[in-house]
Amino acid sequence: MEIVETDTLVIGSGMCGSFIGIGLRERGFRVSLVEMNREIGGLAKLLRYYKIKIEELGEEFYPGDYVSYLKNRIMELGIPLYTSTSIIDLLQSNKYFIAIGVNRRGVIEYKARRIIIAVGGRERTQYDLLITGTRPAGVFTGLLALELVDKFHKKIGRKGLVLTNNDLGLEVALRLRESGLVIENVVVPERSYPLSKELLDHLSDSDIDLIENNTVLEIDGLKRVESVLLKDLDKDETWRAKVDTLVISMGFLPSIELLRGLEIKIDYETKAPVLTSRLESSIPNIFICGLAAKPYNDLNMALNDSIRALLH
């Protein structure tokens, strides 16, 4: 069993964790990064159009450029980075925290005085949204849909509908359209913030209709989606769309698997850990940032909130 000692261990080297790790290193802290995937960058690796805006740098990045930026900085600063390694448990001794990691070579024990949990979130599923009916194939969360299309270069359906309240969903619709899936409609129950004008223009150039103030109630179809039942929230009327694919991109909920071991306090109403304004959890010296901190609909918001709280 390998043992690694460090001051600050950042768990999750996605869009947020990497940036925070870099920032802390720049400020003189001893930092190590862990990442469960082969590469860092998290969700940014899946995106193409969504612009990442970092207030601190006063810069906008395309997702690919942002990932390159992160990779370069990690290299330049010589931050120890453990990829393909999953942290499966957190323990506490009187002096430090122990994070149990596994990878193909075995178990690694990370000993750290400070932990930053940046494990991201999961997109809301049809169950989180109480979309009822049947449970056939053909229902995907937005990022899963992108991952499938990217990885396998195959269409995940013929005719689909995207349910979203955020920019990410607009990108999902555009990209699925490029993959050959006919996206008839993007359905927006309510905007969680002003949607990007650029993405909206791109959408109308691609002949995708945006239908606002509507939502999906039910899924129909035994083996594969056959149709979905929608509701017009203004008119209070239901209507049906004949599609074989439903893509749901309705924001994120924090990943909380890791919080159980140390019994880090959770607010059961918001489904998020209880945090101070500095993002410190109920256990001193454990910080939680990015999409893991609270439910977010927008990535930039999660990113900039965390940078402000942890690096200023």
Place this chain on the structure above:
Amino acid sequence: MFIDKLPEKADVVIIGCGVIGCAIARELSKYKLNIVAIEKEADVGWGVTKGNMGVVHPFVPQFGKIKGKMVIEGNRKFDEISHELDVPFRRYGLLIVALTFIQLLAMIVAYFYLKLKGITLRWVWRRKLREIEPYISRKAKAALFVPTAGATDPVKLAIAYAESAVENGVKIVTNTRVVGFDIVDKSIKGVITDKGRIETNWVINAAGVFSDEIEKLAGITKRKMWHGKGVMVIFDPILGDMYHHFIAPMPIKLDPRTKGGAIGLTVDGIPIWGPNLIEAKDKFDTRVSREDIELIIRKFKPLLRIFHDNWIIKYYAGIRPVDETSWDFVIGPTEIRGFINASYILSPGLTASQVIAEKVIEVLESEGLRLKAKENFNPYRKGIRSIRELDINEIDKLIHENNDYGEIICPCNKVTKAEIIEAIRRGARTIDSIKFRTGAGMGPCQGSRCLARIIEILVQETGMKLSKVSMKGGGSEIFLEG
């Protein structure tokens, strides 16, 4: 593990590989017989068995019925069965709770009645109840504690019976549907399927919700099936510490829509509530509506002081095949010689599965099938090893033996690549088959973080075409051409 090609002949053909058909297959594999079990789906356990709550019931109130007797014996046998088959099983115990004075009165009667029937139980007063369940409603006056109630994993149990049966010589043919029979002089001579004919003198109807159709194919028409849908709601594992037993309200009025059911835990300690009982439109109607979910929450939430029912992660439904006249299992011979029923197996069929299987053997023998015990029957079967219950030294060792154990694929349930490969090695060819064997995709994110990796592994391990990858067999493909 399972085969696609139908053999030409068998001594006994079992129709349907739910938990019942699989249990019968394994029980029959103790004898020197050539046994074939036929299943229309891509895998075993996807019928009624999949839409199950996983409770190993201590009893059901209908003590006089066949199910009433079998459930008690089945519960008693569960330690042995789960040990032999390496299937998860935990005796959480059941608390039947009185919140009102009327319930309390009814409970006093129930206490003596159940005692009389030989059920192990204890009376628990309010103070003690609050000690063992700190979140129990403040209105709770007392409870009956039945320690033998337990939980298992229904599909894993069906798979385990099936794997043990195959290990002992049974042939399980999947993706094959029974469409008719060869009957001469009111005796079974063969079974017709969509893949051809198989010669046999004995068939066992274990077709679950299709039991009535199988009977009709043989010209047996005296029973009518009622379809009793039940919905279950699963909550985030984070709420798994809110209570530690099954908790049910003491029933007074038997409102058919809300009859039965409980606050429960899956065998992995995840809160599961339900089921209700409503009429399904047809055999495929496993739809869940918002009303179903609300009904379940409204019924059970008063049992607890606090519960965060905003953490629903999944809901699903199953259909109970009910013989309208008896509301009981139908096990035994029929007017067609060689056609044996193990059908209309409603709740608590999962609990009673082993007992039902043993009963079917008795029936076959008394109907004239010659049974000779095998000397080399192996009762033991091993489940798929996971890192979840291991300490870090054991995990380290396991990864050194097989480094696929170091690659977590499903972050919600900590399922590794090794388990997924093992599931595929044991015959899983669909996403659901992998899910039911390993738990990958059953957590809060419902597979949204692991599906792509699982598809990749499935394709790598089997050489399967991407266009053939499906959630649950033909028609549920993930990628669509054209």
